[in-house]
Amino acid sequence: MRNSDVAISIKNLTKYYQAFKALDNVSFRVKRGDFFAFLGPNGAGKTTTINVVTGLSNYQTGQVEVFGYNTVVEYPQSRRLIGLCTQESNFDPFLTIHQLLVYQAGYFGILPHVARRRADELIERFQLLEKRNCKHRALSSGMKKRLLLCRALIHDPEILILDEPTAGCDLELKFLIWDYLAQLNKEGKTIFLTTHYMEEAEKLCKTIGIINHGRIVRIGEKKEVLQDRSLESVFLEVTNPMNGGNHD
Ligand SMILES: Nc1ncnc2c1ncn2[C@@H]1O[C@H](COP(=O)(O)OP(=O)(O)OP(=O)(O)O)[C@@H](O)[C@H]1O
Ligand SMILES: [Mg+2]
Incomplete structure (x- = not known):
């Protein structure tokens, strides 16, 4: 591997689906050996980011590398290092x-x-x-x-990219997957995970990245990010959806 310290490097990534800007100047890094949780509401741009990193989607501007390999011009080298668990x-x-x-x-x-x-x-x-x-x-x-x-x-693979791997799983399977991912990370594999379950991110990861409307809102150590009250608005956009409903 060319760059052994940085597993994923994304610089100034912008991605459009026709006129719609799905990723807006996204920049962040995932360290080798990290357990990185990528959080954000539905439609925030998580899967789109994964698709770009794994070479499944094109993009308009920016630079994306996996362990130092450019994901476009060195696609075979970068893709070989990734294990992708799709949504x-x-x-x-x-x-x-x-x-x-x-x-x-x-x-x-x-x-x-x-x-x-x-x-x-x-x-x-x-x-x-x-x-x-x-x-x-x-x-x-x-x-x-x-x-x-x-x-x-x-x-x-050196890095596992998992797009909501436990969505719809029963508890037993969820725990089996959690144990296995924790073990893989202990063995040195880098893990990049998207999830809507805070408990999952809290239990497993070391670093949290938050994306909303295609923009990075926060990247930081788990503890710091989870204590940041200002981020609650990202996850509580749909408030009081049943207002006025009759629940008798
Ligand atoms: N192939 C596509 N063509 C057009 N628009 C798309 C396409 N794929 C995704 N989008 C749009 O890009 C935005 C980001 O979608 P994306 O799938 O990356 O979200 P996500 O964060 O993974 O959401 P979820 O939590 O629901 O999986 C959304 O507005 C979505 O409608
Ligand atoms: Mg998705």
Whole structure:
């Protein structure tokens, strides 16, 4: 890796969807080894930022690097270092979950016998053994979340980028994922996570970044950010939505 201290570096990033400015001069860094929670209300720009960092979206101005590799001109090098757990599941419908993982490993040049072993390890780790030879549509939504994690981890990436990995998970699965992420971070992996659960950010992360309307509102150590009362307005925009309703 070219720059071992900075996992993600974003400088003056602006992104438009046609005339709509989704990211407005976004700049921040994620240190290597950090557990970074990226928070913000619906539509704030979290997934768009992730899409830019992982090379899935283009952008108009700025510079984005992953461990020192430019995500556009050095795309293969930067992408290889990232494990991406997307917000929505997007799997090939014709493959079994084991095949899906082996194919994914192939994109990163992992030899088939290594990929098969690693796929089996992850399938076991995330308690999907019973579904090993099923297609993904035969999985429940919590199982699909686990499969997304397996796919993100198949090539042993340096940084895991997780877009709401525990949304819709039951408590047991949430705790399984939390434990696993904490363990990965302890082993030295950098983790970048978006979530709407404050409890999740509070429990797991070291650093918090907050985005709203495409602009960075705050980046700082967890403790400082959580004590900042002025940020409550970002999360409490929808107040009193049922005003006047009859709840008898
Ligand atoms: N492909 C697209 N075309 C046009 N507009 C888009 C597209 N993707 C996202 N947007 C817009 O960009 C803004 C940021 O969306 P984004 O998905 O990044 O939000 P988010 O912070 O991930 O929200 P959520 O918490 O709901 O997942 C929103 O206003 C959204 O409607
Ligand atoms: Mg999103």
